[in-house]
Amino acid sequence: MTNTTPYSEELVKKFKEDYALTAEDFWQLKVGKKQLWIIKHNALERVATAEGIDWKLECLSFAPDVVVKCTAYKAERYVESFGEATPNNSSNKFPYAMAEKRAVDRCILKLLDAHAYIYSDEEADDFKKQHKENVDNEEATDLINSAPRVE
Numbered sequence: 001m002t003n004t005t006p007y008s009e010e011l012v013k014k015f016k017e018d019y020a021l022t023a024e025d026f027w028q029l030k031v032g033k034k035q036l037w038i039i040k041h042n043a044l045e046r047v048a049t050a051e052g053i054d055w056k057l058e059c060l061s062f063a064p065d066v067v068v069k070c071t072a073y074k075a076e077r078y079v080e081s082f083g084e085a086t087p088n089n090s091s092n093k094f095p096y097a098m099a100e101k102r103a104v105d106r107c108i109l110k111l112l113d114a115h116a117y118i119y120s121d122e123e124a125d126d127f128k129k130q131h132k133e134n135v136d137n138e139e140a141t142d143l144i145n146s147a148p149r150v151e
Contacts, residue, residue: 004028004035008117012037015118019047029119037118041101044120048072048108055104059096068099072107081106098122 015021025043028035048055053074061067065086072079083103085095092098105120 004037005117008037011112011114011117015039015043015047015114019043019050021046038121039118041105041120041122044105044108047112048104051112053108053111055107057100057103059099063095066095066099068096068103070100070103070107072104072111074111077111079107079110081110 012026015025016023021039021043025040027038029038030036047053051074053072055070055072058069058071059066060069060082061084066084068083070081070083072081081103083099083101083106085092085098085102090098101122102120105122106115109115109118109120
């Protein structure tokens with residue numbers, strides 16, 4: 001099928017089944033010879049709600065290099081992670097929001113034992129850019145294929 005890990009494939013299938021996520025919540029990103037599964041931020045937040053995951057945030061560094069620490073809890077287990085947004089790794093005009101999303105998404109994925117097997121779309125601007133290019137190419141192909149044939 002694709003050049004991803006079997007565990008990544010299992011996780012995507014589980015997320016779709018257990019949390020009513022759809023194919024629109026995921027896409028694959030080609031990085032060299034590997035394919036990475038990417039999940040949308042809002043889908044991860046829906047999963048966190050379903051799993052009863054809570055978190056608290058702390059801003060550790062301020063503009064232009066923003067660092068947010070997230071501590072997330074699920075029952076008796078907790079994890080910590082950091083999200084960062086700098087002019088070098090984000091074109092987003094809201095660096096605090098971007099750093100928060102990155103920190104929260106990393107914690108959610110860690111609590112679900114999916115970190116490094118599924119990546120958040122907030123991890124890198126390139127993830128979204130490549131996805132948009134893929135979607136644009138697919139839409140263009142669909143339009144071409146659905147256009148009436150002139151003979």
